[in-house]
Amino acid sequence: MQDNARAFFEQAIATPSPSGYEEPIQQLNRDYIAPHADRVRIDVHGNLIAESGDVHGPRLMLAGHCDQIGMLVSYIDELGFVYAQTIGGWDPQQLIGQAMSIWTQAGEVPAVISRKPIHLLNDHERKKVVSLDEMWLDVGAANDQQAAEKIRIGDPVTLDLRMRPLMNSLVSGPGMDNKTGMWTVIEALRRAKELAGTDGLACHLHSVSTVQEEIGLRGAKTAAGGINPSVGIAVDVTHASDCPTIEKNKQGDIRLGGGPVIFRGPNINPKVAARLMELAEANEIPYQRAAIGRATPNDANVLQLHGAGVATGLVAIPNRYMHSAVEAISIDDIDHVAQLLALFAAALKSDDDFTPGG
Structure with a gap:
């Protein structure tokens, strides 16, 4: 090549x-x-x-x-946390704890997606499969106004786009x-x-x-x-x-x-x-x-x-x-x-x- x-x-x-x-x-x-x-x-x-x-x-x-496949910003709450719907076929379990990127008109906004820590889950929550509406994107914003200065409804979201080399000419990402x-x-x-x-x-x-x-x-x-x-x-x-x-x-x-x-x-x-x-x-x-x-x-x-x-x-x-x-x-x-x-x-x-x- x-x-x-x-x-x-x-x-x-x-x-x-x-x-x-x-x-x-x-x-x-x-x-x-x-x-x-x-x-x-x-x-x-x-x-x-x-x-x-x-x-x-x-x-x-x-x-x-x-x-x-990706996500689409659909809501920003008063605390500045961002919620998104999926584009394409996602297994929600794949999203927990991932580094994400929101692609805005001004450029990339780094984000993380997660849910409350395992220490705080009750017995029922620990046993059930997590759903998308139990996760959110955290961009570090102090409130909705600060988040909305950069992020608009309808902005696309991806996983952190990195390629990592593995052994034997394999690559991952x-x-x-x-x-x-x-x-x-x-x-x-x-x-x-x-x-x-x-x-x-x-x-x-x-x-x-x-x-x-x-x-x-x-x-x-x-x-x-x-x-x-x-x-x-x-x-x-x-x-x-x-x-x-x-x-x-x-x-x-x-x-x-x-x-x-x-x-x-x-x-x-x-x-x-x-x-x-x-x-x-x-x-x-x-x-x-x-x-x-x-x-x-x-x-x-x-x-x-x-x-x-x-x-x-x-x-x-x-x-x-x-x-x-x-x-x-x-x-x-x-x-x-x-x-x-x-x-x-x-x-x-x-x-x-x-x-x-x-």
Whole structure:
């Protein structure tokens, strides 16, 4: 992985992007990919779309959502404590005792989120699962007026956005879901253009950093409406099973560092999946297989159903501890995913037929 690509990933993890508040990370994406793309635009929904290749070739859409779960300021009490509702799917237990950031018009306001100490809990409170309304954000304000000088209702909130290196090329932090997938589709365009050389890509590649996936796959749906792709590949995280308490017979044998996870199932075009596996094997890219027997809970779902139908693939990045402050992924995995996507784009030609049985 090139140093500038690694730096781009680290900056992405440190950039806030709760669903509906993705402008800062889309600006980061634009700054990184603009020198390599033929065209970069942001649509009315907030999706960033970077294009390269033959505008008359088959339209390939690579979709990786940039939004992360977060919170939204909804009330400030008279003592200056801040209350917030969730954006996306939170386990409230993950929030107790966390360092947080409120992203205001004037910049970041540090906060902590907690509840009353265990010493003060009664027997019933100690046994029950804590609910969100029993927690609050403390910014250190003396009263509501002081808090309101910086914080407004509707300001987004995230966990403390830090990436920590672990052993064996693993890294941990919030927002790996799905800034990893976002990074791969943006980086894939740069690499695909390099692979194509002076001849250029035969396909018309659209690398899309989609928005609002965490609240209903909204960005991918509208982006596909504007692009009308022939082929689409969604990139998201999937649960790794190489840690305690995860049952492989239910989740599959998915390992960090094992390479891209290529899905098969009714939401997936069989020829797209087969092409991805063939390219991985031909180019010595390690990969893992996974199955899903229903509509996927990610951008692949809406891609497949767009218009008269899109030949859809799903490539996933193994992720431990999803939707927490300590999500863990392998840098090697995202590097391999970006390379596999670039190879797919470079190989796509006008006469490719992804019709099942065709």
